[in-house]
Amino acid sequence: MTGSRMKAFALALAGGSMMALSACGGEADVAEAAPEGxxxxxxxENARMVLAPVEGNPAAIYFDFAYDGDRSFSLGRVEVEGAASAMMHQYGEYDFKVQMMEALPIPVTKGTKVEFKPGDLHVMAMEPSPDLKPGGTTKVTLTVSGGNKHIFDAEIRAAGEER
Structure with missing residues (x-):
């Protein structure tokens, strides 16, 4: 084939492909992905950060977590906007004393419900910024195995308010 015949053939082939696609009813169905975060x-539900009585001391974050999806994962890391660092804590016994310690990753499957509550599993926000004030909100980011993130707002409460 000559150069001009090859161009004509390529154009005809492309045009035919376009007509075939449009004959099938238009655009292909695309599954909608969950929004980022x-x-x-x-x-x-019920997400709240309770500030410490002394400014600069760690704040605690509590919330109710539920999962009704089909893919299993584990909760492993947490970040809190306005804090130098954050980690999931729980109470456990060590050296015959009950004390706070970093929580192990939490396995999550369909139907899992976890309460992050006072005296039990919770998030500690270390070195919270003085900009975090009662009545405001802060963003909490849970990172699960595989790297996906779930971001939510937590209401900021003063020390002494209902936890």
């Missing part, structure tokens, strides 16, 4: 099936 949302893990499909995760529900967070």
């Amino acid at each position: 949302v893990i499909e099936g995760v529900t967070i």
